[in-house]
Amino acid sequence: MSDKQPISHRRRQLITGGAALAVTGLGAAIAKPVSAACVPAEEIKFDEFVDVIVVGSGFAGMSAALQAREAGASVMVVDKMPVFGGNSTINGGAMAVAGSPLQEQNGIKDSVDTMVADMLEAGRGMNDVEMLKLVCNGTAESCQWLTDYGVKWKPFVQHFGGHSIPRVLQTVESSGAGIIRPLVKAAKKRGIDMRTQTKLESFIEDDNGRITGIEVKANYFFPKERSGVTRRYGARKGVIMATGGFGRDIEYRKMQQPKLTKELDSTNHPGANADALKQMMLIGANPIHLDQIQLGPWASPDEKGFGTASQFNTIATYPRGIVVDARTGKRFFNELADRKARADAIMTRRDAQGQPVYPIGFTNAEGASKAQTLDWGLKYNVIKKADTLEELAKIYGIPADALKAQVASWNKAVDTGEDSEFGRPMQKAMKLEQGPWYAVRMWPKVHYCMGGVKVNTRSEVLHLVTYKPIAGLYAAGEATGGIHGASRLGACAVAEGVVTGRNAGQMCAASKSIVLKHV
Amino acid sequence: MSDKQPISHRRRQLITGGAALAVTGLGAAIAKPVSAACVPAEEIKFDEFVDVIVVGSGFAGMSAALQAREAGASVMVVDKMPVFGGNSTINGGAMAVAGSPLQEQNGIKDSVDTMVADMLEAGRGMNDVEMLKLVCNGTAESCQWLTDYGVKWKPFVQHFGGHSIPRVLQTVESSGAGIIRPLVKAAKKRGIDMRTQTKLESFIEDDNGRITGIEVKANYFFPKERSGVTRRYGARKGVIMATGGFGRDIEYRKMQQPKLTKELDSTNHPGANADALKQMMLIGANPIHLDQIQLGPWASPDEKGFGTASQFNTIATYPRGIVVDARTGKRFFNELADRKARADAIMTRRDAQGQPVYPIGFTNAEGASKAQTLDWGLKYNVIKKADTLEELAKIYGIPADALKAQVASWNKAVDTGEDSEFGRPMQKAMKLEQGPWYAVRMWPKVHYCMGGVKVNTRSEVLHLVTYKPIAGLYAAGEATGGIHGASRLGACAVAEGVVTGRNAGQMCAASKSIVLKHV
Secondary structure: OOOHHHHHHHHHHHHOOHHHHHHHOOHHHHHOOHHHHHOOHHHOOEOEEEEEEEEOOOHHHHHHHHHHHHOOOOEEEEOOOOOOOHHHHHOOOEEEOOOOHHHHHOOOOOOHHHHHHHHHHHOOOOOOHHHHHHHHHHHHHHHHHHHHOOOOEOOOOEOOOOOOOOOEEEEOOOOOHHHHHHHHHHHHHOOOEEEOOOEEEEEEEOOOOOEEEEEEEEOOEOOEOOOOEEEEEEEEEEEEEOOOOOOOOHHHHHHHOOOOOOOOOEOOOOOOOOHHHHHHHHOOEOEEOOOOEEEEOOOOOOOOOOOOHHHHHHHHHHHHOEEEOOOOOOEOOOOOOOHHHHHHHHOOOEOOOOOEOOOEEEEEHHHHOOOOOHHHHHHOOOOEEEOOHHHHHHHHOOOHHHHHHHHHHHHHHHHHOOOOOOOOOOOOOOOOOOOOEEEEEOOOEEEEEOOEEOEOOOOEEEEOOOOOEEEEEEEOHHHEOOOOOOOOOOOHHHHHHHHHHHHHHHHHHHOOOOOOOEO | OOOHHHHHHHHHHHHOOHHHHHHHOOHHHHHOOHHHHHOOHHHOOEOEEEEEEEEOOOHHHHHHHHHHHHOOOOEEEEOOOOOOOHHHHHOOOEEEOOOOHHHHHOOOOOOHHHHHHHHHHHOOOOOOHHHHHHHHHHHHHHHHHHHHOOOOEOOOOEOOOOOOOOOEEEEOOOOOHHHHHHHHHHHHHOOOEEEOOOEEEEEEEOOOOOEEEEEEEEOOEOOEOOOOEEEEEEEEEEEEEOOOOOOOOHHHHHHHOOOOOOOOOEOOOOOOOOHHHHHHHHOOEOEEOOOOEEEEOOOOOOOOOOOOHHHHHHHHHHHHOEEEOOOOOOEOOOOOOOHHHHHHHHOOOEOOOOOEOOOEEEEEHHHHOOOOOHHHHHHOOOOEEEOOHHHHHHHHOOOHHHHHHHHHHHHHHHHHOOOOOOOOOOOOOOOOOOOOEEEEEOOOEEEEEOOEEOEOOOOEEEEOOOOOEEEEEEEOHHHEOOOOOOOOOOOHHHHHHHHHHHHHHHHHHHOOOOOOOEO
């Protein structure tokens, strides 16, 4: 059907008014003659083409690009932002791996089935089990694959909330940049055509409904929707969508979850909107779990975005400390529960007017020893230091005696090895015996979209009506929906991105090429 | 864009193979020339046209049709099934009304705000508040409107689970047929063109992206997807989609909720599939909350579909009895909680192998006095009678002493007016003092889709990208998404269907007409 459909959609947007320009920026469409909607596929010309086009350059996109290149395909990676990596570069760089050498060295027994079971429990059974198995099954090998590309891991295994055992590796940089940087370097070295400021506008299909390429805005300056020039890039083998989630798309996320207003901050980068998801839906992609939007339970209201507290809480206060209600000094949830359970618990702390009463998470010097963002957090006054519990109580207006009583009963619980109140797993629990204490105020932030388009285990995007693949269209990572069900476990985004990205790259590169024409 | 889009989708379905035929039945499309995809809008011809086409003939569809007719529009109602009414005719005929004369007579204080608050709480705050207000605000007047069309109500107000007060009116027939029948009769009398066995295949749009009509299969025999002949019906003012939910579309519901397999029965009629929803999505309708699928907590595994137990439990065991675990004889949840809370609680009752252990709901003769399906339930052996608690315990293998102890403590709770264990509201609680006892085994069934397409308060379907109305396309009732959030309260489907249906009929009839051509 040539590019009738996207162009027709453009026309509708123009007709239905200005919002379209604001939302999807189709200024250039005005120039398009309506008759273009009837250009026969055989007359479609492309400015350039390659075998595989990857849209997005995060964990999924870079893994797809390199894997396709390894398979001998010519590859182009386009990213609408001025830098590569999207959310992946500002994420914590933690990857859940089932059966890593480090686990073995530390005598931690793990298996693909155990990781699947953990993710199923967090996902409330809503997970796409076939895709879940594909991800967990690929973690160990993909971790090695990353290492071969130069990713460096910390020498210890971490126990993240919701996981039944320590399973999490983390880059030495404590950041996803420790993964993205070497992958981008390798991609350029291997001749992958890497382009920033190139925004997907719509898909191009042939008469068989096969995706043959994309229409983009080159030299696009986010978020200037009128910037850039229109170009058509052809893909002989296919287009891989690694376009992430829509955590920063306030209007769109509010339609699914009215509580996620602009008052609620997000850990995502500004480009994390629903534009690419919508373009996939407009050509019949099947959306799954769009209203399953995860809040990060480790964030602080005292800084913007992911910040310093997220890593501090993940490594220090949650596994090696406790979280208390500032009004009572008492714990009120299992600090090692999955993200949804923790975020839901924290957001119950409100005053009579419904305003947040930020809970306090804290640990001591020993508990904070491995948190690399501690110094920055202290510098920016997000993390506060107190020599005694009295002082800590004073800083946050917590009743001092109640706080001391809570710490005492916590230490008793560690002795008995049982948290009778909230059922927290106590294997790795640490007694809180002496200061200095390090603490943060906590409130969740919009972090991850469990929802996205439905794919099969070949990473092909399935059509809403036929449930068959949309020929030439693949998707990986956060852009897909269903793998995590109702709640993604920590460190499973890197695992998903890398494993499904590589899978998409492999499948797309192995697919049959079609012949495309130059302008 | 004339009908390019639907035709292009048909072609994709044909190319991607047989499933398409099975899923959407596009056999006739084979005959269509590909070039038809480029028929200019001005050349589109219709076999027939009217001002307003309503797709679906349940509460929403019939209300929309009559309201549009009252406004002077010519109206056609198409339904793919051989009978009118869809799920509405097999529903319980219960309507939540905020501020009914019957409430006043019984000294029950209610308000639109109270009903909104109740529905928001059940919806977990995910509700579209503007639409919610529109619905609650319209209930009293719409109830009178139904009465004027000949609907007859029982002379008492009922207290359904999740509602903070008694608010529910019910037809004397205890069935939605008590609403559909008079509305269909009135429609025919007023010259509305009523057609069964007419299945929506796709939409027809003009060059401006305005919906100008629908392509249907006339003389269609559900579920024979190859049956029927293709016709094009034009709508000068618009098309109103009142196509309900997809509770019986096992493949589609499983994609959103993998646990809702074919093993789980549904209260819906066989035609309740996602075909119409998908056609709306293919032209850019914005899907909301598709994974929010409600299970009816009052159903019994001992009969198919809605059956006799649903009404019996709603009227008898839930408000005037208790529900116990068959293994312990003990209550385990608040029998007046919202549907989601009750269904979730019931489905926790499983054996070591994860197989259901059906809980037992029961009351006595006094409690069952108003349940009209009691006799049928007894006849079909779904409801069982026991003269003593010992006999009741024997029938279901409940420990007799434990059951008697539970009944005793329940009666004490009624005396104190407090359910300290599960926080059930006790205003209308009834003591269980003497037999005969009437009981059923309980297990939830797929009942209602909270999800659907996003509409504004003019009942216009909003486009995914522009967030502006898709010109000429309206939707009402279960086909829309967001009003109920995570969980719909009982008796709010009739309220939603009638109020939003009338709203859509009014708005569509008041819209500007366009000129259409005959064949």
